[in-house]
Amino acid sequence: MKKKPVRRRGGDAVTIHEVAHKAGVSPMTVSRVINGNVNVREATRERVMHAVRDLNYTPNPAARSLAAAQGARIALIYTNPSAAYLSELLVGALAGVSRTAAQLVLDTWDYTNAAAQRAAARKLATVVAGVILPPPLCESKAIVSELNAANIPVVAVASARFHSEISCVRIDDFRASKEMTEYLIGLGHSRIGYIKGHPNQTASSRRFEGYQAALQEAGIATDSSLVQQGYFTYRSGLDATKKLLSLKHTPTAIFASNDDMAAAAISVAHRRGLDVPRDLSVVGFDDTPIGMTLWPELTTIHQPIADMAESAIDLLLRSIRRKDGDTRVVVDQVVPHVLVKRDSVAPPPKK
Amino acid sequence: MKKKPVRRRGGDAVTIHEVAHKAGVSPMTVSRVINGNVNVREATRERVMHAVRDLNYTPNPAARSLAAAQGARIALIYTNPSAAYLSELLVGALAGVSRTAAQLVLDTWDYTNAAAQRAAARKLATVVAGVILPPPLCESKAIVSELNAANIPVVAVASARFHSEISCVRIDDFRASKEMTEYLIGLGHSRIGYIKGHPNQTASSRRFEGYQAALQEAGIATDSSLVQQGYFTYRSGLDATKKLLSLKHTPTAIFASNDDMAAAAISVAHRRGLDVPRDLSVVGFDDTPIGMTLWPELTTIHQPIADMAESAIDLLLRSIRRKDGDTRVVVDQVVPHVLVKRDSVAPPPKK
DNA sequence: GTCTATAATGGTAACGGTACCATAGCCCCG
């Protein structure tokens, strides 16, 4: 084997120096352009960008995070891996992260007591530079306050409540839920069963309030027997639906506050010989892929989870970057949802 | 705000130098110990390891990959985001990656013609150091050969065929499928419907062969009307099941070659007033989460996708690392599967 | 006991960026 030259570069990778040389500026200026620093003349920026495109330059993430000591590790902690949800979250987060030098690390926690959560959060804080928290973890006072104390930026994704200690990317659960209910009412339904979500998540109550508000505006009296407690799980949806369909005066539609429970509702209906949507309309919430592996396909509310995760990453990185400027900024970003109409809804059966 | 010292270290991170100092050796030796180099005296190794543990030292991945020029970007390309599958894949891959400085980048491709695949692969090869390919992409000659030509290591995950150009982490589809069929036969079933997978995936034929082999060994004649073509989608499962249940002599069990199609089978059965598993047993394959959001819960074959993805990453990193030693090593790693018995199976109805 | 292969270890220079400071030009104002 030949003796290698001292240089150990991989050979093909384009470095910032080459870009700088081509653009006739210093590496420092290229760095500034790449990182969107403001103090660069427009003409210079153009020249650099041009060189970047010409050379097809990609910054080396390793070098970047080494030099900047900008930590770069971002944790995404989850409980209750509702797979569908998780995968979208990951896809989005990864998209956000891969544009930078940051690294995404995953962890599952199922600590139920505050002390354990607190300990885990403290440990986490020593290892990462930022945290993304999907529900229900973002509802934990213990975790959030611990992370805040360690001065680690945190962004909650898809948590309903905007709570002033923590940034948050979410949809308007109340409005979405209200729209869905109005849609059912508009079709002629007036006995609409509702399956509530897990009480430890604020999204649950927001969604329920939306349902109530729509009913009230339409002048439909609330019937508490039509409201069943669920826990966002398939199994809880099964139980709730059984109760709903055992009522002497059964509902003509069921609004389950997530898709898993809606899937359960459809299954129970079928087993009782009811046709969906002819005899019973069923709608869900979240637009997880399960809605498509159902027959009929589920009408539901689409949350752009992947986009939300990507936004969350951006928020996080921005706040990590300005870390020294110790003004903590808390953002509440509401993104639009979509009511997606598929085949699980029809007007109520003629009686 | 205070003027910062020139040092820009994050303060808390333990470096290799501190370890070296504590152990009374040079950083170089510590590095050798960490990386399992052989030329270190046992006593020295001990001393270093002790210091490492004492200081709770973790190598800085960024510095590491920068110095070693060990590339770091690994792509995971997918088509057909069967969410459940994808999320497991991601969880595993992320776990593997986060132990190193590598970065995972995601992309979706749905090029159907070879030329486009070839082009995409070529482009990809300029940007990343390794690629993970789940099915069906790993079956594409065009992609694999292009990546090979560019000397980018590739690992296929969960592809059935071991094909000599590409490393692969998989389960034994044939055996798993045979076991499942034997299980059904053991319960007394002899008319077992089968829903095939997508013909463009070799796993499909492996699974089908397993089914046939079990039947043959049990001396059950194959009845081609009991075999329906599916495409791994829910919808195709719906169609296939309808055909199966329209037979004059219906099967007492249906073996769908993935979970989505099994979910469809259950749905059709329920709609026809059949009870699962009393009137009809249904089994799937893959153990995706959908199997749990079904009533009854699905008996299926568990593939440890997350673990497989993690292994794949390890394989990839190892082969990236030894890149210069240009001996390409192709590995075929078969991991164990598990037949998970849940509630969708019962002995055939007494006739 | 000298000589040479080999094992164990250390020194130095990268790896590719960015933080920090210095500097040179510029504009605005008194």
Added chain:
DNA sequence: CGGGGCTATGGTACCGTTACCATTATAGAC
């Protein structure tokens, strides 16, 4: 018209690790 503040840019050092070579201890051969 000189000085002060600001803007755009460059120079230098350093981030934490490993590759490469040099050096020294160790052992085996004759």
